[in-house]
Structure formats: C-alpha cells, structure tokens
Amino acid sequence: MQDREETSPLTLNRLSVYLRCLRTLQQDGVRRIASQELADRYLLSASQIRKDLAHFGEFGIRGVGYDVDELARRLSSLLGLDDDHPILIVGMGNLGSALAHYLGFNHGAFRVVAGVDRDPEKVGRQMGSFTIRPVADLPTVVRESGAEIGVLAVPAAAAQENYDALVAAGVKAVLNFAPARIKERPGVPLKDVDLRIQLEEVAFFLGRDETETD
Amino acid sequence: MQDREETSPLTLNRLSVYLRCLRTLQQDGVRRIASQELADRYLLSASQIRKDLAHFGEFGIRGVGYDVDELARRLSSLLGLDDDHPILIVGMGNLGSALAHYLGFNHGAFRVVAGVDRDPEKVGRQMGSFTIRPVADLPTVVRESGAEIGVLAVPAAAAQENYDALVAAGVKAVLNFAPARIKERPGVPLKDVDLRIQLEEVAFFLGRDETETD
C-alpha cells in the first residue's frame, strides 16, 4: 500500500480508465473479471493493471480475478470520487462558459458551483445555477460556495496571478486551461490541460508521407 | 534529423510549449536566447530543450544560443502550423458546441468548419459559420469542407463507430473527447482528451493530510 505522494500521474490516469471500464462491465452484468480479460476488452495491459492495483493494496482474489463491484467501489473511493468536489471557474469567456456548460451537466462528483470574471460587463450574468461574480470577490466566493477545485480559463498573461489568487482564496487544487507555464505552490497541485497542444500533437502527423503502408 | 514516426508524444508536446514561449519572447522583443535562459524563464530543463531540438536538426548557434524568430518559424513548420487544419466535430451536444465555440475563435491554424449530429432535431441548426448536418452525410461533409481533423464529442458507446465513420470519410487524424477506448486504425492517429480524467487526477490529492508542510 503506497502513499498518495509517490503515485505517478500516469498510474493515476490509468486508474480512472479502469474505473470507467468497470462501470461498463457493471452495466453489462459482469460480476468478476481477470486482468487478462479486462486488458483484452479495453486494449490495456494485463500486467500493468495488476501492478497499478497492487500499488494500492490487494484488490483481487488469486486464481479467480477481481470482483467488479468491489474493485469499482475501492477505485472510486481511492480517487476521491465518493465526495463532492465543487468547482470554481475563473474567466467566463468562451472557454470558461463552455466548460461551465459542459461540466455543470454530466458529472457526478464534479459540479461547477461558481464563476468569476474580471470584466464588469460579465459580472452579474446568470450561468446555470450561479451568478458570475467579480475576481476581487474570490475569497468570499470560495468560502460561500465551498469550491475545492479552481479552473483557470483566463488568457495566458493572467494565468499566474489568478492561480496565486485562487491559492490565497483557499482552493485546494487547480486545473489550468490557459496556455501558460505557472509556478506551482507546494500543497496546491496544478494540472495543465492545453487543448492547443493536443491539436498540435495530431497536426504533426498530418504532413506525413502517404505512400507508406505498414 | 529524425523521422516523424519515432518522435515521442512527450517530446512533441514540449515543442508546442517551446513555441509558445518563443512567441511570448517575440512580443517582448527578444531576438536571441540560450537554452539556459529559456529554461529559467519558463520553468523548463535546458538540457531537455537542447536534446528535443537537436532531435530535429541543428537549430542553434554554438557559443551564442538560438535565434528566436528563426526557431519559432522552424518549430511552427515542424508542427505543421503553417498550413490550415480544418476541423469537423461529431456530436454537437454540450461538449461539441462548447468546443466549436471555443476552437472556432482563438486558433490560427485550427478552425472548426463543420459539425454533424445524429439527432435530427439538431440538424439544420446554425453554429457560427456552418450548419449542423446529419452523421450519415459524413463523407460528403468531409469532402465539401476539406476537414482534416475529426473531433469526437459523442457518448462513449458511440465513439468507436463514429471514429470508424470518420476514418471511412477520409479524415486524417482524430481527437477523442469521449470517455472510451477506441481501436485505432493505422494511418489515422488518435489522441484521447478526457477532461474527466484530468479532474480525477487533481481530485486524488484533495483528500490528503493537511498537517504536512514540506
């Protein structure tokens, strides 16, 4: 059983994937599954599944496999998905409102509970269940809404100052959608999510020679 | 000078980051920069910058550093950002329209030129510069719009069939926002972008012990 600190993001992301697969299996009525079959069904690696899980304890039954329901429960708990995680969005421009709209609907543990913007014209506007507040009110907004996760959807140049403001206001983790490198404070994990980088990654392959057929 | 195939996504993503940093430097009027200073300014690793760049050729001047303008030009060309990359979105629900709205505005080389949906009620609706078309028209829509990149914003269960449809229609790369594992066809690179996984990654750290202060 390992400590939270020493878990790599890669492992962590795979746990999320496993949980998703298990949810599908639950719907299909599967009650037990072996690492090998899980791997086959969802294009994963059996030994990696076992290693990832073993990292956190003994989840399986030797000679049998994993109990789908129980494993799902334990992964959900491990990932902190049993508790609610209120989200606050900073920057209610195109991306910010797109995210509010998207995250506000589909997700269980994650729900957008507040949004702030620098622009006085956006302040006061209604967004689903909340009203956009001014950035200056961040501390109050965080306290009142109980927001745990901050989402940065501001221009690159404003990213660092808004991250700092979120930290100061007491947010516990930050997801950064701005295309900027932010200096992370210890204790407030930061995760960059840059759609442009993802697009550029696939675009890289577009120019490639079409004659090859491997 | 290396081949496209043998470049890791990690390296590729860093090239995007470097390019972004260079654009900022250009705006600040900086004409030359050494790997060490670039690293210091943007929290990167100097030796990694050099290795990443050297992977694609000799971009710098020994004893001097890199020419900001030229390096930016060469990275832009390498990443395929000099050409236009029209995007087609499959699934114009919450996420799809959020993405259309977002990508349609800010991005140079990337622009959403078309969108399709399964739901007859959404078909015909106007979305910025285009009208939503039925999924069945994919081949026609791809041909007419010249779309190169397909974006999947459909439910998980529909992801694989729509990826296949995109491939059949002639799209050259796919970005998948659906929380599903897709079987990739050789020649049509696929990149998963799962916002839920990113959220779950930061959520993992929320439960952690607050007494520690390292």
Add this chain to the structure above:
DNA sequence: AGATGTGAATGAGTTCACAGCT
C-alpha cells in the same frame, strides 16, 4: 569564452516470468 549538440549515466515506467494464494 561560451553555448550548442551528444554520448554516457541515471532514473522512471513497463513488461516478463514466476512464486504464492485460493
């Protein structure tokens, strides 16, 4: 002299192969 480009050394992450349970 000074910064790049690069082999060599280190470290991280994945796969293998089998001991150990059930």
Add this chain to the structure above:
DNA sequence: AGCTGTGAACTCATTCACATCT
C-alpha cells in the same frame, strides 16, 4: 489449475558532462 502480486529484466526518458563549434 488458475490468476494475482511482485521482484528482476528491459525499454523508454531525462539529466549529466564534455567535446565541438562559433
């Protein structure tokens, strides 16, 4: 017998340190 859990082998990625060039 069968599948997990895990050390050992291996592959991939990063960092170091220096020879090379301007």
